[in-house]
Amino acid sequence: MTQLNNIKAAIIDLDGTMLDTAGDFHVAVNRMRAELGLEPLAQETIVNFVGKGTENLIRRVLAVDFAEDEAEQHFQPALDAYTEHYLAINGDFSALYPGVKEGLQAMKDKGLRLACVTNKPVSFTMPLLDKKGLRGYFDVVYGGDSFPRKKPDPMPLLQVCQDFALQPAQVVAIGDSSNDAQAARAAGCRVFNVPYGYNHGESIHDVDSDGIVQTLLEAAQQISVD
Numbered sequence: 001m002t003q004l005n006n007i008k009a010a011i012i013d014l015d016g017t018m019l020d021t022a023g024d025f026h027v028a029v030n031r032m033r034a035e036l037g038l039e040p041l042a043q044e045t046i047v048n049f050v051g052k053g054t055e056n057l058i059r060r061v062l063a064v065d066f067a068e069d070e071a072e073q074h075f076q077p078a079l080d081a082y083t084e085h086y087l088a089i090n091g092d093f094s095a096l097y098p099g100v101k102e103g104l105q106a107m108k109d110k111g112l113r114l115a116c117v118t119n120k121p122v123s124f125t126m127p128l129l130d131k132k133g134l135r136g137y138f139d140v141v142y143g144g145d146s147f148p149r150k151k152p153d154p155m156p157l158l159q160v161c162q163d164f165a166l167q168p169a170q171v172v173a174i175g176d177s178s179n180d181a182q183a184a185r186a187a188g189c190r191v192f193n194v195p196y197g198y199n200h201g202e203s204i205h206d207v208d209s210d211g212i213v214q215t216l217l218e219a220a221q222q223i224s225v226d
Contacts, residue, residue: 006225010219012114012116012174015051016177017097017194020094024092025046025050027093028085028089029041062074090131100134105137107223113139116141117156117173121144123143154184154188161187169189174191174194177200192213193212193213
């Protein structure tokens, strides 16, 4: 495990990193599918589609039943229905992973600035952070619709570095997927991955990072501000 030195801020992902939101995705997607007259999908199938933003999720879900051109015809009604259902149950079927609040507090206690950067839309993200008691830990929060490009593009991470007036090398990104690691590497940030999230159904051990931490609390212990 690599000890990271001279770190002044952490950028932390949401789904699969701080919160297990698989249940929320499962319920909202299948309620949307029911409206379209489609059979429900297994939670594991849906989770493998998570991570690259809501539009990608809906397109992947529709691709189970439709060819690409036909799926595109259903896309907007499906997205609208999914958004309505997700907002109605946002957080009801999700839970904090172990060590999340302890890890965030330990990072704050070390003097780190904290940002939450997720590919989840901001309108979903803010109520969820509030509901789970996480909002107060973060100086800034950006969602998948905050910028023209989302992770794995480095744009959101570079904006956080600018917000905090820090060099990217002074910032660590913590996430559960290749999206987070690729965005961090492209931005010039350090990166820790957690092994318990989604990562599109692929092994996190194959992703380039500075180390795999079992919890956010372990991440905090591996970070030094000096």
